[in-house]
Amino acid sequence: MRIPLFVLRLTTFGALFCPQWTRADPNDWVNPRYVLATKAGDPTTASAQQGIISNAAKTAKGGPWMVTTSKDAPPSNNLHDYLSWAPYHWPNCNWCPKGSKMFVESSEQDQSNAEVSPVDHGSDLIDHLDPDLAGAGALQNAMEFHPGMEHDLLKRTSVTDELDWSLGLGNWTDDFVGQNDGLDAALPPVSIADGIPVLAPPPSSATASTQTTDSEPSSSSVEESNSTSETTTPTGAYLHPMTNKKQNPCTPSPTKTLSPSATWTSCDYVPRDGQVNPDVRTLNGASDINAVSQSVLYNAIAYALTRQSTYSSNAALFLERFFFDKATFMNPNVNYGQVVRGPGTQTGSYMGIVDLRGMVKVSNAVMILRGIKSPDWTAAKDSAMVSWAKSYIKWLQTSDLGVHAQGAKNNHGTFYYSQLAAIQLLSGDQKGAATSLHTYFTGPYMEQIVASGEQPLEAVRTRPFHYRCFNIEAMLTNAKLGDQLGMNYWTFKTKYGATIQTAINYVMSLNPGKEDGSEAYPHVAAAAAAYGDPQKKYINYLRSKSSSYTSQSFWYYDQPHAFDATPSTSPLHNRGDLDVAGEDPLPSSGASAVQNAENCPPVFGDSDSIELDVGISVTCDILEPYYPKTM
Missing domain, CATH: 1.50.10.100 (Chondroitin AC/alginate lyase)
Structure with a gap:
């Protein structure tokens, strides 16, 4: 029996939204x-x-x-x-699913070592899901009581039919609360490789995927092809496979049913980038x-x-x-x-x-x-x-x-400096806020945008459009905070000669696919206000994408007279009374600003990997194609 999409939505997601829940604006400063x-x-x-x-x-x-x-x-x-709780982490108890024959005697084991079909795993429970059950808790507990159920749900769902079970989960962000309320945005393209639902790597001119810690073994890859649904497997982005004893031995559950709290302390949790565990909403x-x-x-x-x-x-x-x-x-x-x-x-x-x-x-x-x-x-x-x-x-x-x-090099570092500078302003420490912003723009920001406007550390995630917009969100906040202090970071360039405007322009050129394209709208409005829009590029983009953009909060926030130190009003400067010590000149975009052809991009420093989220890292070979080389 296939579970209807509307039933999954009612039973799984109904309790995840409070009655007065209103979609939140992006982080911003007015x-x-x-x-x-x-x-x-x-x-x-x-x-x-x-x-x-x-x-x-x-x-x-x-x-x-x-x-x-x-x-x-x-x-x-x-x-x-x-x-x-870490939103992208899931229990990996490896207990035998209900009805499994994984512990039959070896003489009875299929000598072909073929995979035990997951279709029977927990099927009695799935067939009797009560549509009146109260939201996420019911289904989550069911999955914990019957390990393998989540895999069963995915296996039963047609990959070409929206990936029903994952529909809502993939749309909640790192910021997993309040940013994306739509339940119609599915995860990135999915294929079935060896019986395992596999997330596709982020779309890019460079082949990219994410790496995880040793807590989860990597799966075999399937060669990427434009003509098929097969994709390269990002390590750690697949669901736990239910195989026979020789391939993946399981152990009996310690109890007939396991409470959620016991799961939290008894099971190893493994990362699955971009897939939000629904119980974080509890x-x-x-x-x-x-x-x-x-x-x-x-x-x-x-x-x-x-x-x-x-x-x-x-x-x-x-x-x-x-x-x-x-x-x-x-x-x-x-x-x-x-x-x-x-x-x-x-x-x-x-x-x-x-x-x-x-x-x-x-x-x-x-x-x-x-x-x-x-x-x-x-x-x-x-x-x-x-x-x-x-x-x-x-x-x-x-x-x-x-x-x-x-020290975080991606959006986590950008957001760190946003809140630090804002709270320093609240506390009356303007110099401290100015120093924090200067530290960000002369530090992490330098490696975050390449000349094309691409953001390599966000592009390698499983939801790259979201993460590009997410980091721009924090970069704009930092620029707006600086603007209030009379500091023009709108034209501040990275090592690769790019500005925040370059990153926004690049995002505008992308097709978000099944991701939420509206995440870019506030950024486009900010670009129009801060940089000017004489050719109507930004306003025409908004008009083509949304008929209601003038009624959105960001339209009030992002007006030219909301800013004090935009490119049209002043050159790059610091207010004299703030006097940020150690002001660095703008770095050049020449050879010193890019990597040596035989080495990793400078963003790696002395490390061979960069952590993007808890347990999710990227290595040099994955990130290197995004960065330019010396001639």
Whole structure:
């Protein structure tokens, strides 16, 4: 029996979206001076303004939010500690599936050593799925009780028929909360290789795939062909195969049924890049920080536009409950962000810091409330928020996880500096914010965009269009933060002579395929506002892609007068009163900026691999084709 798509959606995904869930904006920064100077009902942005006001009211219905309401305690057993699980990690218990004959005597074993068909694995359970079961928990628990079920679901699904089971899972991001609400975006092309669903490598002029740690063995590859669905297997991106004892011996389950909590500590977890484990949604930490950050920004802007006290009081209340109310505050650390579950001590990973990228919106909201002198945002509340921010800044700059994130070369590093600089602005440390931005633009940014506009470290992921847009999102935020400080990073070039505009132009030239093309729209609007659009290239792109772009929040955020130091207003400079020490000149785009023909790209430094996500790394041979060589 094939499970209908609508049943899977109802039983699997129904509980993953809260009733008041509203699609979140990309991470962004809106200059408070612009917000305070905006005239309500301005014809250019009136529709977008109304959308923000409407979303302020809608999102507020879900608040207030607080980490202490989590039903699952972090390893510290302190509910004030933020907790999330690594989204791309799945249990690999290797227990025998229900009804398996893997433990028959060798005399009965098929001498051809053929694969035991997975179609029977857990079939009785699948045939009796109750469509009224409450969402992700039911199906996830079923898979844990009957290992092999997830493989069965995929095996039963026609690869040419949308890959039903994976439909929603592949669309949630690294930011797995609130960025993509569509359930119609499937994973990258999939083929069946030796009975295993295999993700295709990201589309590119270069052959690319991802590598993982030794925690999961690599699978055999199938030669890529444009005429077939066969693809090269990215190591770690396939689902666990159910084979016979000689090929892949399994062991009996320790109990007839295994509770989710037992799975978390008993089973090894392995990475599958781009495939979000649905049970990460059972934790409320990531969804709550996303929700509170988005709602407080909407409500702060709505108050500035309308002067209606409801919006101001909403923002102040939500900030208080989440950050500094004695009963419900979040501890200023991410020690248990994106925990990789499994046997042994469970600690967070530095990748978990990206979960709090919404701190940019939080800082933005606070500065708007300050600027407009909201009576609800009292001096006492502001002081408490600043105290929290300073503690979090210290954690970001000195903890092992924070220091590790500082060195991340891909989007994780970009987002690290976004939230660090924004929180420094909130705390009143403008010099610190300027230094953080300078460190990013003269550090990780230098290797992130090549001359074509391609972003190699994002292009090798299983969802490359998303990851390119995701990193641009953080790069634009950094440029906007710098812009507020009078620092023009819009024209700042990488080692390869590229700017943020180059990266946006490149993304515009791509066909997103089954990925969500709308992720590029806010970036295109930002490019038009920051760089100018005399040929109407950007506005025509938006018009061709979306009939409602002028009603989106980004249209309000991304207007030319929202920026202070764009290419059209000033040359590259730093404000004298900020005086960032050690200012480096723009690097040339000559031979010194590119790799030696016989060596790895400079981005590797002394290492032979670069970690892109928890347990997911890329090696020189995969990344090298994306970078130019010396002549």
